[in-house]
Amino acid sequence: MRPYVYLAAATTLDGRIASATGYSRLSCPIDLRRLHELRARVDAVIVGANTAIVDNPRLTVRYVEGRNPMRVLIDGALKVPTSLRMFDNSAPTLVFTTAKAPAEKIVELRARGVEVYVADGEKVDPAWVLSTLYQRGVRKVLLEGGGRTNWEFLHRCLVDEVVLTITPYIFGRGVSLVEGEGYPTKEDMPYSLVLQSVKTCECGQEVVLTYRVQCKK
Numbered sequence: 001m002r003p004y005v006y007l008a009a010a011t012t013l014d015g016r017i018a019s020a021t022g023y024s025r026l027s028c029p030i031d032l033r034r035l036h037e038l039r040a041r042v043d044a045v046i047v048g049a050n051t052a053i054v055d056n057p058r059l060t061v062r063y064v065e066g067r068n069p070m071r072v073l074i075d076g077a078l079k080v081p082t083s084l085r086m087f088d089n090s091a092p093t094l095v096f097t098t099a100k101a102p103a104e105k106i107v108e109l110r111a112r113g114v115e116v117y118v119a120d121g122e123k124v125d126p127a128w129v130l131s132t133l134y135q136r137g138v139r140k141v142l143l144e145g146g147g148r149t150n151w152e153f154l155h156r157c158l159v160d161e162v163v164l165t166i167t168p169y170i171f172g173r174g175v176s177l178v179e180g181e182g183y184p185t186k187e188d189m190p191y192s193l194v195l196q197s198v199k200t201c202e203c204g205q206e207v208v209l210t211y212r213v214q215c216k217k
């Protein structure tokens, strides 16, 4: 069993979630409020190591009233600094890593109340992350990127809904919404995307698309 998984992001018109320099503040204030409403509705928020390093996110609910979700980091080598904001005490925080993680970093994080899970293999299996969260009572998860982590979940058909805000910018280079090995044709995609809703943001400049992800198998 696994939780229901939302993937949420803001992209430029050319599908980037960040520029080549890592700049990613794309959403307008109204869209950020929408993101925080979603955070308040889920039990856990997941990010990958690069997002944690580049953005140093809090992953808390601040722009609306609501409960902070559990924060989850996937970082195979535990390369993130232990000074990250997500390791403060404002919400329960879990880290999924591998035996490549420096032992002293694991000790330090655990001493600060962060729960660290160490996978057996070379990589962290996203299905294991989700089943572990489910066993802890998590029923809804928000995947907040970045591109590589989005691929790791989408490729395995572990996303149920994509909530995408298209913003009026073009970067030309940078990090794409999904960064993986890729598919040669649309037929090779292991899932289909079914459009659920199209909304113009109240700011008048952004469009929010919601797609259901249907696994082909």
Ligand SMILES: NC(=O)C1=CN([C@@H]2O[C@H](COP(=O)(O)OP(=O)(O)OC[C@H]3O[C@@H](n4cnc5c(N)ncnc54)[C@H](OP(=O)(O)O)[C@@H]3O)[C@@H](O)[C@H]2O)C=CC1
Pocket: 008, 009, 010, 011, 016, 017, 018, 022, 023, 024, 025, 026, 047, 048, 049, 050, 051, 052, 054, 055, 074, 075, 076, 077, 079, 123, 124, 125, 126, 144, 145, 146, 147, 148, 149, 150, 152, 175, 179
């Ligand atoms: N505009 C938006 O809505 C958003 C933008 N962003 C932007 O995205 C960018 C980062 O994206 P990206 O570079 O693709 O990186 P990610 O944030 O997806 O992090 C990828 C890294 O996380 C670790 N990781 C992920 N999955 C696994 C796994 N299954 N097992 C082990 N390790 C794993 C790996 O680290 P390692 O290789 O060391 O093992 C991997 O390189 C940032 O610039 C951020 O600002 C992020 C979220 C939303």
Ligand SMILES: Nc1nc(O)c(N)c(N[C@@H]2O[C@H](COP(=O)(O)O)[C@@H](O)[C@H]2O)n1
Pocket: 008, 009, 010, 024, 025, 026, 027, 035, 047, 051, 052, 055, 056, 057, 058, 059, 060, 144, 145
């Ligand atoms: N939906 C969305 N729109 C954007 O424009 C964004 N830059 C992001 N980024 C995600 O939000 C995290 C920052 O969270 P805090 O404000 O620090 O709580 C960032 O790390 C991305 O996951 N998302």
